[in-house]
Amino acid sequence: MSDTKQQAPQAAGAEFPEIEGDGAAVFDAAPQAEAPKGGRNIEAMLNVGLDVQIVLGHAKMPIAQLLKLGRGSVIELDKRIGxxxxxxxxxxxxxxxxxxxxxxxxxxxxxxxxxxxxxSEE
Structure with missing residues (x-):
């Protein structure tokens, strides 16, 4: 058995906690929120980012027409102004x-x- 220590690979770009002199990791204390009676803790999800899109309209066209589009081309949408x-x-x-x-x-x-x-209806 060898006494050599192998270091575990680290993920590129990963952030790791600061390590104290004795090797103990130091983490910032997370705020403790009391879970509702139903067992769901909504507070943990309030900062989750969602993808929000504003859709002006839609258009359908054949691939051949799509390939002809260029700078200055106009695509007619299915909605009217207003x-x-x-x-x-x-x-x-x-x-x-x-x-x-x-x-x-x-x-x-x-x-x-x-x-x-x-x-949701509660």
Whole structure:
């Protein structure tokens, strides 16, 4: 049996806790939230990032037409100017709203309708 110690490989870009002189890892204390009676701890999920998309409209076209697109090409969408846009979270429709101007060069969405199927009924 050999007395040589092998070091475990480290993942590229991984962050590791600081190690004290005696080899003990030091972690910042995580805030303790009491779990609700149902056993679900919603507090742990409040900072999870979700992919939110604002959909102006859709278009279908054959591949041949798609391959002909270039700079300056116009794609006609299935919605008219002034119709509400769709607010999607993780590819699921959750709300609709109107486009609004924010400041000089930004746009946003003013929510006008929350999709009933998305809201959980408690």
């Amino acid at each position: 119709e509400p846009v769709d607010v999607m979270i993780n590819d699921r429709l959750v709300a609709r709203g109107d486009l609004v101007k924010l400041g000089e060069n930004r746009i946003g969405v003013s929510l006008t309708d929350i999709v009933k199927d998305y809201v």
